[in-house]
Amino acid sequence: MAQRFLDSGFMLRQQERGYGPEHVKLHMTIMNTRLREKRFAVVNTTLPPTRKPRNSFDARTIMKHNHDFSFGRVHNPSINVVDPNNCEKDRFYKKIAKLALPKLLQTQQQ
Structure with missing residues (x-):
């Protein structure tokens, strides 16, 4: 993935930025505790944001x-690249790019 980012110009070589070898950090949110707040419930859509810690x-x-339990499979047609320092109006990270995954990768997950 890092090589793909480099080839497309989406990412600079780490040496150009004064860092070590290229790598890409992947993150996946399994459960967002922010969505447990009452103001995110369908019946409470008018509640203002709070400053309470999650x-x-x-x-x-x-x-x-559950280490050996199969939770099923998820087929991801794309990866969203976000800026964790900027949020949209819905308070989710600002999406700066969307990368479509090749069909080959999608079928290998099956």
Whole structure:
């Protein structure tokens, strides 16, 4: 993926930026605790944002207990590249690019 970003001009070589070898950090949100807040419920769409800290939880026990459980498969036709320092009006990260995955990668996930 890093090579693809480099070839397309989407990413600079790390050496040009004064860093080590190229790498891409992938992140996936499994459960967004922000969505547990009442103001995100369908019946409470008019509630204003709050400054309360979120209630986080440690999912390591759940993952350890279910380490061999098949949660199913997800087919991703694309990857969204976001800017974690900027948010849209809906308070989700601002999407700066959308990368379509080749069909080959989609079928290999099956």
